[in-house]
Amino acid sequence: ASFTIALRTVDNVTVVIKLRPGVLVGCQIRVKNFFRSELKIKPGDNVTFTFTCSTPEKYFIMEIQKNIDCVSGPCPFGDVHLYPLGLPRLNRTFVWDVKASTKAGLELKFSTPWLRQIEPGETCPDFVSYNINSCIDKATVNIGTFCRNGSVSRVKLLGGVIMSLHLPWNSPLTTSGFNIANRASIKRLCIIESILKGESSVTLMSPNYPLGFPEDELMTWQFVIPSSMRASVFFHNYSLSNCERKEERVEYYIPGSLSNPEVFKLSDSQPANIPGSFNLSLQGCDQDAQNPGILRLLFQVVVQHPQVDENVTHLVDLSKELNMTVTIHFEGWPSRIPVMSEPICLICKDPRTCDRVLTLVSGAIYKISFLCKDLSRLRITAEKGISCVDLRWCQRKIFYLLVPKAITQLPIQLHKFIWKLLAPDLINIEITSPSLKLQQHVPEQRCNTSYSYSIVGATPETELNVGVFCPGGSVEKIQMRNNVTISLKTFGKRFLNESKHQDLQMSFVPHIKDECSFTVSPDPKAKVYLQTPNWPYGLPPYVSISWYVVVPKKQVARLGFSKDRMGIACETGRAYVNIKEETAGAEETVRREDEPLPESRNMYHDFWVNVSNCKPVDKTQLTLQFRVTLADKQIDLGVILAVLAGAGVLAAIGLTVCCVKKKKKKSQNPMVGVYNANVNTQVPGKQGLFTKGRKNNESHVYAVIDDAMVYGHLLKESNGSVSPEVDVYRPFDGPIGSLPPSPPPLSSRKDIKRSSNTEEPPPLTDTDHDTYTFAHQKSGQSEDIGDTSEKNNGDTSTSLLENKEQDGLVE
Numbered sequence: 001a002s003f004t005i006a007l008r009t010v011d012n013v014t015v016v017i018k019l020r021p022g023v024l025v026g027c028q029i030r031v032k033n034f035f036r037s038e039l040k041i042k043p044g045d046n047v048t049f050t051f052t053c054s055t056p057e058k059y060f061i062m063e064i065q066k067n068i069d070c071v072s073g074p075c076p077f078g079d080v081h082l083y084p085l086g087l088p089r090l091n092r093t094f095v096w097d098v099k100a101s102t103k104a105g106l107e108l109k110f111s112t113p114w115l116r117q118i119e120p121g122e123t124c125p126d127f128v129s130y131n132i133n134s135c136i137d138k139a140t141v142n143i144g145t146f147c148r149n150g151s152v153s154r155v156k157l158l159g160g161v162i163m164s165l166h167l168p169w170n171s172p173l174t175t176s177g178f179n180i181a182n183r184a185s186i187k188r189l190c191i192i193e194s195i196l197k198g199e200s201s202v203t204l205m206s207p208n209y210p211l212g213f214p215e216d217e218l219m220t221w222q223f224v225i226p227s228s229m230r231a232s233v234f235f236h237n238y239s240l241s242n243c244e245r246k247e248e249r250v251e252y253y254i255p256g257s258l259s260n261p262e263v264f265k266l267s268d269s270q271p272a273n274i275p276g277s278f279n280l281s282l283q284g285c286d287q288d289a290q291n292p293g294i295l296r297l298l299f300q301v302v303v304q305h306p307q308v309d310e311n312v313t314h315l316v317d318l319s320k321e322l323n324m325t326v327t328i329h330f331e332g333w334p335s336r337i338p339v340m341s342e343p344i345c346l347i348c349k350d351p352r353t354c355d356r357v358l359t360l361v362s363g364a365i366y367k368i369s370f371l372c373k374d375l376s377r378l379r380i381t382a383e384k385g386i387s388c389v390d391l392r393w394c395q396r397k398i399f400y401l402l403v404p405k406a407i408t409q410l411p412i413q414l415h416k417f418i419w420k421l422l423a424p425d426l427i428n429i430e431i432t433s434p435s436l437k438l439q440q441h442v443p444e445q446r447c448n449t450s451y452s453y454s455i456v457g458a459t460p461e462t463e464l465n466v467g468v469f470c471p472g473g474s475v476e477k478i479q480m481r482n483n484v485t486i487s488l489k490t491f492g493k494r495f496l497n498e499s500k501h502q503d504l505q506m507s508f509v510p511h512i513k514d515e516c517s518f519t520v521s522p523d524p525k526a527k528v529y530l531q532t533p534n535w536p537y538g539l540p541p542y543v544s545i546s547w548y549v550v551v552p553k554k555q556v557a558r559l560g561f562s563k564d565r566m567g568i569a570c571e572t573g574r575a576y577v578n579i580k581e582e583t584a585g586a587e588e589t590v591r592r593e594d595e596p597l598p599e600s601r602n603m604y605h606d607f608w609v610n611v612s613n614c615k616p617v618d619k620t621q622l623t624l625q626f627r628v629t630l631a632d633k634q635i636d637l638g639v640i641l642a643v644l645a646g647a648g649v650l651a652a653i654g655l656t657v658c659c660v661k662k663k664k665k666k667s668q669n670p671m672v673g674v675y676n677a678n679v680n681t682q683v684p685g686k687q688g689l690f691t692k693g694r695k696n697n698e699s700h701v702y703a704v705i706d707d708a709m710v711y712g713h714l715l716k717e718s719n720g721s722v723s724p725e726v727d728v729y730r731p732f733d734g735p736i737g738s739l740p741p742s743p744p745p746l747s748s749r750k751d752i753k754r755s756s757n758t759e760e761p762p763p764l765t766d767t768d769h770d771t772y773t774f775a776h777q778k779s780g781q782s783e784d785i786g787d788t789s790e791k792n793n794g795d796t797s798t799s800l801l802e803n804k805e806q807d808g809l810v811e
Contacts, residue, residue, distance in 0.1 A: 003088050006046040013083060015041040016063045017090070027053035027060070051088075057169040062092040070100040070160075070182075080163075080176040094165040098180065102136060102159040105183040109154050111175075114195070116150025117204050119298075124148070127168040130178075134190055134207070135160035141207050141214055143190055148177070151202045153224075156183060156191040188218040188281075194301070195224045196231070201302045201344070203236075206282055212241065212294035213284050220281045225303055230371065232272035232346055232354055233280065234300045240266060241293035243285035248295055253279040266297065272346055272354030273371060302344045304371060313367040317406050321362035323385035324404075328368070328412060329357045331377050345372030370411075379415035380407060386506070387422035394427070394508040401431075401486060401504040408499055417488040421506060423481075430509045431455070431478040431486070436501065437521070439473025442625065445529045450494035453504065454487040455480075457516065457533075462540045466516060466533045471501075474528045477519035479512050514610070517546045522557065524630045531625040532611055538621020539613040542573065547609045555630045557607070560600035562625040566593045573614035575622055582606040593622075604633075 007013050017029060018038040028035045031049045041047050053059065066083070068076060075098070082094060100106050115130060123129075124147035132143040136159045146152060167173055194202050204221060206213045213219075225231050240248055251261040252271055255278070264270060284295055318324065328347045330338055338344075338356070348354035348369045360366050372378060382403075388394035403417050423429050441447045447470035457464040457480045469475065486504075522528040530547060532539050539545065551557045559579070566575055575593035580586060583605040589598050593614065613622045 002048055002050045003086070004046070004048040005041050005084060005087070007041055007043050007084060009044040011083060012043055012067045014043065014065050015084070015087075016065075017060055017088075018063075019059060020061050020091075023059055025059075027051055027056055027058070029060075056088065057090050060090050062087065062090045063095065064092060065095040065097065068096060068098040068180075070098060070104075070106075075100070075180065075182060077179070077181055079179045082165075082174060082176055089169045091169045092167050094167070094176065096163045096180075097160075098163070099135070099160045103185050105156055105158055105186045106161050107154060107156045107181040107183045108132065108161070108163065108178050109181060110152065110178045113149045115146035115148060115152040116202075117144045117146050117152060119205065120145065120210065126171070127166075128171060128173060129166045131164040131166070132157075133162040133164075134158065135162060136189075139214070141189065143192075143207050144205060144209070151194045151196050151200065152192060153195050154191075154193040156186050156193075158186055158189060188220060189214065191220045191222060193222045193224065196229075196301070196303045197226065198229075199304055199343075201300055203298070203300045206295070206297040209296050209298060211296070212292070213282065213296060215241075215284055215287045215292070216246070217284045218281060220279055222279050223277055223301055225277050227276035228306070229276065229303050230306055231274040231276075231278065232302045232304070232344070232371070233270040233274075234302070234356070235266060235270055235297065236300060237296075237298040238266045239294050239296050241285065241295040242288040242291050244288050246283075246285035248285050249283050250297075251281045251283065253281075269353055269355055270299075271352050273348065273351055304344070304373075307371055307373070313369050314410055316360055316366040316368060316410070318360060318362045318404075319365050321384070321404065321406075323387075324362040324382065326360040326380060326382045326407060327357065328360075328378060328380055328410075331379050333357060333379070333381075343373065345374070345377050346370065347378070375411055376413070378412045380410065380412050381416045381418075382407060382414070383418040383420065385420045385422065388424050388427060388508050391424065391427065391508075394424075395510075397507065399506045401488075401506055402502050403488065403499055408496060413493065414488075414490050414495065416490075419486045419488075419506075421484040421486065423483055423508060426511045427508050428479055428481050428510070428512050429484045430507050431480070431484070432476060432505050432507075433471065433503055434476070434505070435503050436471040437473050438469040438471065438475040438478075440475060440530055441468040441470060442529045442531050442535075444627075445527070450492055450498045451488055451490045454489065456485045456487075457481065458483045458485065462543075464515060464533050464540065464543065465535075465537075467531070467535065471498075474520050474522045475518055476521050479509060479514075479517040481512060481515050514544045514546045517548070519548045519550070520628070521550045522628045522630050524552070524555065528628045529625060530628070532623055534623075535625075536621075536623055538568075538616070538623050539611070541613055541615040544610065544612040546611075548606065549603070549609065549628055550606050551603055552630070554633055556633050557603040558600060558629040558631065559598075559603055559607070559609070560627055561597045562627070564596055566591075566597065566622055566624065568593050568614075568616045568620040568622045570614035571617045575614040575616075576610070576612045577624070578608070578610040578612075580608045582608070 005015055007015065016038070017040075019025065025037055028037055028051070029039045029049050030052055031039065031047065035052065039047070039049060051060075064084075064087070080096060098106060118124065118129075122145075126148065128148055130146045132146070132155055134141045134143055134157045140162070143155060143157070163178075165176055189207065192204065194204070196202060202223075207219065208214070223231065248266065250264050250266060250270075252264070252274075253261050254271070254274055255276065261281075262271065282297060287293065316326070318326065327333075330345060332338075344356065346354040346356060347358035348371060349358065349366065351369075354371055358368065360368075370378070386399055401419050403414060407414060407417075421429050438453070439445065439447060441452065447468065449470040449472065452468050452470040454468050455466040455478065457466060464480075466478065466480070484506075486506075516533060518530070520528060520530065532545055533543075534540065549557060549559075566577070568575060570593055577591045577597060578588060579590075579598060580588040581603060586605070591597055609626065611622070611624055616622060
C-alpha cells in the first residue's frame, strides 16, 4: 500500500519516519525509484511512498512535530488536533513545541478521564502516554510523564512548553485529549491540579524526578476535594539538597485554617484528616555550588470518608510502664510495604497528626483515634526491656510477663509482645509458669492455643533458639544463661479472653552450669514430647542441655527416644546423653555419639536427662527428641504371694514363741548366746532411725543375756561334747562413729558407671562386722527375747528360738 502525506506551510508541521532504535534493516521506504531507511517531510511537501515489507511497524517509528510561536504572534488556543490525517500505522509521537514569554502562563487542560502521573521507566497499560516539559529561557524541566485515567485535570506552566503524545501503531485514538489556553503569569515553575472524587488516592512527583528539583524554584499542587471528604498526605520518598541560603520546605494552604500557610519540613509528619480542598507547595533553596545535592519528592494524597468513630478517642496509659514501646501498624509491617492503591488505615495522635505507623513510648498517656474502615487490618507490636541493675534487689523480685491492659483494651489485635531480658554476669534467668505450665510445640504435639511464646537465648558466642511453647503443658520451669528474648505471638481473637489467665513469670537466679535447664512435671493422662533447642538445625557446638523430670511416688515414667542414635560425627570432643535417677545408689547411664541410645525404660524416681554436644563435622547436627509417659505402679503377683507367705510365717513364729515360754519355766540350764556374724546392724542410709549417736547410746551392748537359755549343744561335735565358752563383756576402747557401719555406695556422681542393663540394681550386701562376747545373766531377768531372731534376714546360723526348742526336746 502507498501513502501520501501533504503538509501545508502554515501548519508548520514536520514528519520524520526512521528506523526503530536497535532494529536491523529488514525493511525500506520506497519513494519513486529510490530506497531509503529514513524519510523527512517538511512543511509544504507532498510525498507519496511505500514500504518494501508488509509489517513496517516492526521496523519504523514516526515523529510529528508542530511548532507554535506565541511570542511573535497570537497563539492558536483551543483544542489540539492530531494532524496530518492518513498516516501509516506506525508507533508515533506527536510533539507540540510552544514558545511563550515568561511573563505569561500557559495552561494545558485535559479532557476526562484526565491523567495519572507515573514514575520514570513505568509504562501505561494501553501504551498511550503524555510527557510535559517546561521551557524557561534555555532550560528544560521535565514536569512528568502521565497515563490516561487519573485525577490530574490541568497543568499550568510558566513560559514555553513541549508537549508529547506517544501512541502505539494500533491505537484507535484520534484526538489529543487536551487544549491550550493562555493565562496570566503564575510566578512559579508550574501548578498541577488534581481532582479527587470519592475515596481515592493520587501519587505525584516533583519535576525532574528522580533527578533534582530546579534550584530556588517554587511549584504548587492544587487538590480539589469535596468538603465532606478527608485528605491525608504521605511522603514516601524524598531527598534534600545542600542549601547556602533559604531552607527547603513544604507549605500547606488549607481553607479555614487559622495558620495559613502551614509550613513543614520534608522530614516532618505531614498533615492528615484535612477536610476538603487544599494546596501544597514545594520550595527549593540556593544550593551550594560545589556540592548542590538533590531535592526530590514522591508523595501520596489519600482521600477517605469521615469515619463513624472519627471523634472517638482511646486512652493508652503507659505512664507507669518502664522501658516499653507500643507500635500500631498495618498488617505485614515492616517487611511488607503496602501498595499505594491499597485502602489506607491511619492512626492519629491528634486530629491532624496521623500516619500508617504510630509508636508510643512508656512514661506518657496518649489519646489516639483511627481513620480506618476495617480495623482488622491493623496490628500492635510491643517491646519491653527488663534488666538487672542491683543484684541484691534482682534476686528477690519476681517479674510478671503479662500484656498490659492498656494494650488489650484497644480494638486492635495484638500481633506480638516481646520481652528482652538482660542478665548480668554470673546471673541467670528463670522462666516459670506455675499454674498453666508450658507445652513445647513439636510435630507430634502441636500447639492449638490462641497464643504462643518463642524463647531465644543470646550468648556471647551464639544464639540458642530454645523453641516455641504454649500454655497447658508439663514444663514448669526453664533456666537459661545470659540474655533471653521471649516473644508472645497471638493467633486470632481468642487471645482477648485467654490473656486474662496468663501466668508467665521470670526472675534472676544464681549461675547454672548448663546453657539451658528444664523442669518437667508430666501430665499423667498424656505423653510429653521434648526436643533439643535449635530444632531442626541442631544444637550449637559444646552446648549442654538438661531436663529434670518429676515422677510422682505412686507412678512410673516410661522414657523413650524417637531414634536409635544421635546421628552425628564429632570433629572435636565427644557428644553424650546421660540419664540418672535421683535416688541413692542409682546407676547413671551414659551414651556417646558412636553408641546406640538407650532403649525405652521405666523410671521409678525423679530423673535427669542431659545432652552435651561436641563440635560436629560438617553437615551433621545433633537433634534429639524423647517422650515421657506416666503410668500407675503395678504390684507384682510374686510380691503379693511373698507378703502372704510372710504373714503365715509370722503367725507360726508367734505360736512357737508361746510354747517356748512355757518350756522355759521348766528349764533353768545355763546357756550362752552365739553372735551371728551375718547380721547387719543398720539399714544403709536410714539415719533417722537412731535418735542418738552411737557414741551416746548403748545400742551396741546386749542389755539382756538369759543365763537360763543354754545353747551349748550347738557347739557339740559328733564325737563328744565341748563345754561352752563363757566370759564377761569386754568394752570396746577404739573410736566409735556416729553411724553404724554400712556398705560403701556402688556409684557416685564423680565416678560414673556405664551400664546398658535396665534391671533393678542388686541388693546391698553387708561387709562390716562387729565382734561381741557375752556374760551370764542373773536368773529371773529373761523376758521375750525371741523376737530378736526375726530381724536376722538371710541368717544361715541356728536361731535362739530353735535352740530353745531343741533344748526342750532333750529334757
